[in-house]
Amino acid sequence: MTEKLPYGTADASFQAAGEYEGIKQLVDDFYTVMSSIPEAKTIRDMHPDNLEESRDKLTRFLCGWLGGPKLYSEKYGAIRIPVAHRHLDIGPAERDAWLACMQIAVDKQSYHADFKDYLMKQLYVPAERSRNKD
Template identity: 45%
Template sequence: MTVSNPPVYGEGDATLQAVGGLLGLQKLVETFYRIMENTPEFRPLFDMHPSNTALTIDKLVSFLSGWMGGEKLFSKKYGPTSLPQAHAHLIVTEKEKAMWLNCMAAALDELDYPDALKAYLLPQLAFPAERIRQVSAARHQ
């Protein structure tokens, strides 16, 4: 009998599967935006988004699907993307970056994801968030 090791986050679609596949990812993103809308400390982020929340949710689910090793839904639905350029019209400082990551942490906590997944995922999400902040800083000097 062979014992297989569990998948490692970041390999293949292990991260996507760890959040529950596309259905789990959809629930995570919906929870993320609900918390963002209804929590005063995160509300300024929500107000930076277009009024069509369903489209915003779909875009983040589509992006994260590919980013987490699953199907690259964003490019299929919306074409190529550059996260920093897509957010370049916004003023994103350390404050907004921290709010975004803290809101995602709150969503992960609410859905009771394992600590190991949160410990992996949040630092990984900090990389694109930092790049968005850098491009914003350069554009809005």
């Protein structure tokens, strides 16, 4: 029997998220939530009308960020979260709206409860790093 690695070790988080297809589903649910709840209007308006590239970028980023293949850099090059978002006005309210959308999307997934908790705690880091105003 193979021992399960802790989340954040090797590709354990990538595996727990369902690999590429599971992460893609999470991202699809995330953007559906962002496009449908009034609390997210401000952050939805920061995105293009067509979310195809946004979905692709976030899916690819999360794959690598969760310990899987570095799909974002293969297609788009290196990412530095603060630089990628500096053209947007992102304060605590926008960060929190993004996290609220992600929480709803995470809750829709069939992930283990402990992974859902772990993932949301970890997602605070890039969300906060995107913030560029008080």
